[in-house]
Amino acid sequence: MAAAEKEIVYGRIPVPTWRWLGVNEVRVPEKVLREPPAARLVTIPAGETREFTVVTRGEAVSELHVEIGAGAELRLTRARLAPDGTQCADKVKATLSENARFVYTAVNLGGESVADLLDVDLVGDGSSADVAALYFADGRQKIDMNYIARQRGKNTDASLVVQGGLADEAEKIFRGTLDFVRGAVGSVGREREAVTLLSPNVVNRSAPLMLSGEAEVDGRHATSVGKLDEEKLYYLTSRGLSPADAKRLVVLAAAAPVLERVADVTLADEIRTFIERRLSDG
Template sequence: MEQNVFSRIPLRTWNWLGVNEVRLPDGLQKITAKGRTATPAVETLEESAAGTDGKDFIKTGTGKAQRFFVAAGETAEKIAVFRKEELAEICAEVAEGGTLCLTCIQLAPEDRAFAGKVRIRAAKDAKVKFTAVEAGASETVTEVRIELEGDGSSADVAVAYFGDGERKIDMNYIIVQQGKDTEAEMQARGVLKDASDKIFRGALDFRRGSKGSAGREKEEVVLLNEGVRNRSVPLMLSQEDAVNGQHAVSAGRLDRAKWFYLMSRGLDEKAAQKLMAGSLFAPVLERIPDTELQREIMACIEERIADGEV
């Protein structure tokens, strides 16, 4: 069972909560059945492929880890779109004063599993903007770990997720703040319906020496019906006194007053739900530097909101 542990929470809690480990989905365990770790070998690298419109799309579906380096003072914008079952990993290093904008979109088939790791290290005054959407696969597990090693480095992280049917979504997001005067922003926005099951762990880890650093983490999740299982694990760790950390979670059914207002304007129940879900996801989707992808994601979510009973 140990080899099927994909990720761990930074600080363990009660086992009965079921949030201490992220386990590899059954559909992906065959990849590690011969003793491999639950991560592709990072020594095996693939180059990114630049699109005709200038966007840099990372090759996916190769079974190989992707690693790249952002040079000092340079800016890189990369997009990864995952459309099939796979065990994926992206590793990046951002040198002094560099900027990385990384977008990861998961749209795997609904009868397949997906596991993905993202690991980023940021040097002095480096900036990381990471955007993710989890909208596919029957079972999804992800780990995102950003290490702000250099003084004045920053991370701006946003993820949107949608669960329906019996989908399982298990996410472990960690920002480690090591340098002085680092800044971290983490937001998660989700919609759950039917009998979907979701865990989101959002950790801000202030290490010794991170004096003057600040971090904020917030999750908002809308439950479209009873029967979903929602677990939110905001976590703040600190080895330094002079830091400023904040976290908040908002979870519940659609605001009835807003719902009835929209319906009084001629929208039916599901149309109102689509509109409110679109409003919730907009701050994340607007960060995606490809309008075609934005439209594809929202069309997929709207179709599934409309499907079945609510």
């Protein structure tokens, strides 16, 4: 029997829970992180607006720190379109000053194992984070996500929306934490995750945490995990679509709110085509 691959802890859930659930740590094969690159720092000056799109198509490890100045806005789209068999690990850390805004869109497609970490620190009063993520995993792919929005300033606003589909023997963990730190008076946090299960052998784990040391906040989260909506499929097939086309349409419709955030039309088309192809292969 081959020796188990050595792993190291790449990230942790903010508050641990039962070990048998297997969500306390994000583990990455040691070889992936053998020579981690230095973290890149991006600073958005006060009052300015920037928009970046980062597309990764190969095996990669990256760490990006962004500091968004007072009243500044950063719109960051990160798309990973990884070839089969690649191993990837990404960390994004964002620190928001007063009235800063961070609009983050993440897309995870392909790869053998993907670790995707996001840590947003809403330090400044009135700062906001609007986060949306999309993934589709098939084959024996593993996606491990750990997203944290730490709301420290007064009247902060955080939204985490995660949409995904799992097929074949794919596995995915999504940990999403809204953390209202004492003093975050008037803050609002929303988290929503929807997972579509497309085959009987997938494994989905969801851990939507909400932590609060402040009473004057409004936090909500909702998670739904299940198969494709049969009523929608029935409706579409009764209108003449083949079952495969109906399935493709329903999955892409679910992905649309995240895809619409991808400003680069060519990239959005590429993502759409990637998902369509994977669904056809299935």
